[in-house]
Amino acid sequence: MTGWVGYTHGAMQPQLMSGNEAIAHGAVRAGAGFACGYPGTPSTEIVETAAKLSGIHAQWCVNEKVAVETGVGAALAGVRTLVTMKHVGLNVAMDPFMAVSLAGVNAGLVILSADDPGMHSSQNEQDNRNLARFAKIPLLEPSDSQEAYDFIAAAFELSEEFDTPVLLRTTTRVSHGRGLVVPGEPVELQPRPYTRDISKYVMVPANASKRNHRALQRLEELRARAEVSPLNVIEPGTIDFGIITSGVAYEYAKEAFPDAWFLKLGFSNPLPYQKVLEFYGKVSRVAVVEELDPFLEEQIRALGLPVYGKEYIPAEGELDQDAVRRALEPCLTAEPPARGPVTIPGPQQLAPAPAPALDVKDLPILPVRPPVLCPGCPHRAVFSTLRKRRMVTMGDIGCYTLGALAPLLALDTSLCMGASIGMMAGFNKALGKKAAVGVIGDSTFFHSGITALLDARYNEAEGVVVILDNRTTAMTGQQGHPGTGVHPDNTDGPAIDIVRLCLGLGVRVQTTDPADYKSLEKLVREEVKAPGLSVIVVQSPCILYLPPEKRTVEVVDDNCNLCGLCLAIGCPAIAPLDDTVSILDNCIGCGLCADVCNRDALIMHGLNEMAGV
Amino acid sequence: MSTAEQAFTVSLVGVGGQGILRAAAIIAHAAVAAGLDVKSSEIKGMSQRGGSVLSTVRFGQRVLSPRSDHADLVIATELLEGLRGLPLLAAGGTMVCAASTRIQPGAVLRREQEYPTELAEQAAARGVRLIALDAEALARQAGNPRTANSVLLGAASALLPFCDDDWQAGLAKSVPPKTLETNLLALRLGREATTSQEARQ
Structure with a gap:
């Protein structure tokens, strides 16, 4: 057990649960109403367990991409949603995964990736912590069943507070391992009705670039939160040796070196730099223990801090306490590595935008010219x-x-x-x-x-x-x-x-x-x-691909009262005049304006008619 | 070109569908014919949907970056886009604009905004040399209203280090063969119109 104390656990009895069962129960306790995913070891039992619980709808989707898209839809509707998959499943879901980082959510959206170090039942090993960093979203890594139960609630809260999907990453030993879970009281939720927001949810370039900027700001806000989050804790030790770790690797390292200092990162992306720096103030030797990639290690090294890392700890397969003990024993008595200057990336200090060569201060605000559907577009x-x-x-x-x-x-x-x-x-x-x-x-x-x-x-x-x-x-x-x-x-x-x-x-x-x-x-x-x-x-074929037969529109000025029905279709071939409308030369005669007009002010003339037939 | 080493930058601005990309290709191929290094770039995802389009051609002894926001020359195929393109000019730059060509964007059509027409005043206030001409009328005079961009290239040609053969080669690479003569005529009409405009000043 860790020192994490984010939630009060009522007087309920501990129950033995797999991490996957704990995630399903924890999701329901956190008010989740929708769970979907595609089966994949070691993630499968989450949706299976949710399907047996009341208060949550659980479904298998046809693949992980559709599962994330379905989950985004459910979260937008205002229901806390959990989407589950194994590590390679997230490859299939990358398109919506990256896009929803920019669009954000309404109700909480947690995407669970169960990684499989050691490839017990997978075609590859991949460390999906990298994908949280890639998508600029928060990453939570539970170490055991209790944390799996607790972190899902924390993930939903982060998701809603920061308007972001959250990646909850387990590994085989967390998902399939069993441990005692003390259940918590149900979380009370406020309704989150859907509100239309085209600028947020329609990812055309003009909107997406603003959302991307927002995602970068959000990342720094999340980093500030990770600095003070109860999921990231320094556990004091009695020897001059510190270990930074996350996920199940924490359990291995703690068992191997019970006397060491620990920085346990449950909320591991974005990395809380100050917390890391604080930890380096406690000990003169620091190791990073993580399965698969040097995800934390490389970021810590980039600060200028020395690390015992992947030169000792294997970058493939699973770890265990013996492997960690064997790997790091030489470091305990090694001469502490020299420390150079440390550089914490500060807030962005971008050079001011260059002054245009010409003075453009007094230029009028010009009408924008966004792309439009062509005249006659079906x-x-x-x-x-x-x-x-x-x-x-x-x-x-x-x-x-x-x-x-x-x-x-x-x-x-x-x-x-x-x-x-x-x-x-x-x-x-x-x-x-x-x-x-x-x-x-x-x-x-x-x-x-x-x-x-x-x-x-x-x-x-x-x-x-x-x-x-x-x-x-x-x-x-x-x-x-x-x-x-x-x-x-x-x-x-x-x-x-x-x-x-x-x-x-x-x-x-x-x-x-x-x-x-x-x-x-x-x-x-x-x-x-x-x-x-x-x-x-x-x-109806694209008019650029197969132009239709040309028809013409006649405006009956006396019938037009400028009600605006024809203007509302957004056709670039209609313009209002003072007391009627005008059809411009770019009209191809699709006739939609005449169809929406209810005063017979727009009359279509076809080819036959023009030929006098 | 400011110095032998520096690239000369031409930015072409207009409305999707006006043939901006082809006009840029003509300049690029003319530069190749003149024995120069060339790079060009464009954002064309929206080019067929009536949005604003920008294409940039840079040429010189050696060209590195394919883009620059400090153009020596801006060619605008439409008046409003000419105004929008003013900030793209380097100090001392020139704009050639089809000032009689006005394509109203949706907000203007719907009378939410006014179509701005003060290009000459805005250019003068910033020391921009403006060559404004009725490219469509000259194109019709050449025999085909769709050669308006060649008229603009002709109007700009005094600023560009290309001889007649270079222009011919650039056009031949970029326009349908049967329109080559009309385009060459349009180019000449554009050049003459500018020369007579200069002579008057």
């Missing part, structure tokens, strides 16, 4: 329709992400490729109702939407998935994909039918042409009301 009709339903709309990555910008403001989120469907499923599952829909392009659906739809079907998620099938990978310049069968050299291969693919999953599928706006509206209205999961495939 996506515009879908967003115009979805806006009216006032559903939470989980978006995805492609041209259609532009639907999040003014004046459409039709998307709530865009996290990473293929995230829309998992987030929709998690959001709806967490709330127990059909509150969110998903919007995804055809190429993105083939990229990684298929697995998420498979998952939503398997888990009987509610929702409507709108697939914008414009027959190309539009945003990057009209590349082919499996739905078109087109290869980079423009040769044709087999084309996969989205509708039949979805039908094969047993999902209800409807198709529509956005040019028939009334039918599209009716279909969306019906599907949003209907129970269960359905797909609407909106079929």
Whole structure:
């Protein structure tokens, strides 16, 4: 047991639990309502245990990427969520893992990575502590079952306080090892209803760069917290030898050297520099004991502090107390290493932004020119329709992400490729109702939407998935994909039918042409009301890829009262005048403005009509 | 070019779809034909969606960095983007702008903001030499309104160390063969318009 005393444990009896069982019980005690993951040794028993407990929904996802996306959806809905996987599973989930670091969470989101030093049942060894550092998020490392139980609650609190996902990292001996756990009192939670925030949850470059800046600030705030966290403790010893350690390696080292000083890091990223420096004031010899990578060691060395590290401790396989004792015995009596100057990275002192060569102080504030959906883009009709339903709309990555910008403001989120469907499923599952829909392009659906739809079907998620099938990978310049069968050299291969693919999953599928706006509206209205999961495939080629037949729009000035319905579709081919609107030269005649007009002020003229037929 | 060692920087600014990337390619290929080292870079992810586009070409005896925020010359294919591009200029720099080309962004179309037109005043206040011309009209005169960027390149050509053969080579590498003659004519009209503008001043 450690000196960590973050929570009061009531008068309950200790129970023997594996670390995984303790995490599941600890999550429920901390108010978590949603657990998902993909099975993988040594992480599997967490979701299995959660499934037996009341008050928490537990589900297997089709893979770890979909699990994280589902978890983000559930956390946004306001439910504390735990997502579990083994170390290599996090490789599969890296895309949403990196993106949610920037977007942040609503209710707490804890991602559990169970690493497998020694490769008892894995294809590789990897130290996922590196990935917490990579993603600029906090890392908690329990050493035994009690800490597993306690740290999950601390992880949820950190997640909500700092608006960040938290990586809870165990290893085989923590997850599968058993120990006594004194249960704690249930944590009282305040409701955290979802609030729409496009600037936070839609990761277009302009938003993501601000969120990235925020993540860097957050990292330093977290470091300050790690300095004072009760999870990071200095345990006094009686000999002039100190050990810095985390996770199960603490147990090995403590058993090997009970008289040594210890800096036990339960909250190990970002590294609390001052705490490390304080520890170096206690002893003249310091060893770092950690399994796998020199994760702490390299950061401590970078401060200029001498360490007995990986030249003594193996960087592969598991440790145990004998291995640690054998490895470090020579260091106990060694001449203490010389200490040079120590450099703690201070706050950033960036050079001031260079003054422009020209004086630009008095330049007027210029109208911005963000990218927009093209005039005649078939996506515009879908967003115009979805806006009216006032559903939470989980978006995805492609041209259609532009639907999040003014004046459409039709998307709530865009996290990473293929995230829309998992987030929709998690959001709806967490709330127990059909509150969110998903919007995804055809190429993105083939990229990684298929697995998420498979998952939503398997888990009987509610929702409507709108697939914008414009027959190309539009945003990057009209590349082919499996739905078109087109290869980079423009040769044709087999084309996969989205509708039949979805039908094969047993999902209800409807198709529509956005040019028939009334039918599209009716279909969306019906599907949003209907129970269960359905797909609407909106079929209309990208106008850059296959320009439609030219039609023209006539403005009947007397009928126009400038109500703004046609302006709200955000088309760059319509402009308001003083008492009517004007159709500009870049109009291709898609007719959406006429469809949304309810005063017959916009009249379409087709090719036949113009030819006098 | 300030010194033999220093790279000359041209930044091209405009609206996605206006052919900024191709205009940059013409300059880059002309520099190659002139026997110079060249680097260029652009941000083109949004280039087909009507957003602001910036492309930079640097040439000289030896070019290291592919980008610079201190351009010797800014070529703007649209008036508002010309204003936006003013801070890209080094002191003593020149801007060539298609000042009659105005593409209203959404906020202006929706009357949330005014389209700013004071490029000449803002340039003068900062000592920027401005070559403003109606590139579209000259392009139509050349026979194809889509050669407006060649008009701008012609207007800028007095500042660039390329001979006629270099321009011809640059255009030949970048425009469809059947439009080469029209583009060469547009380039010449742009150059003549600038010369006569200078003569008047």
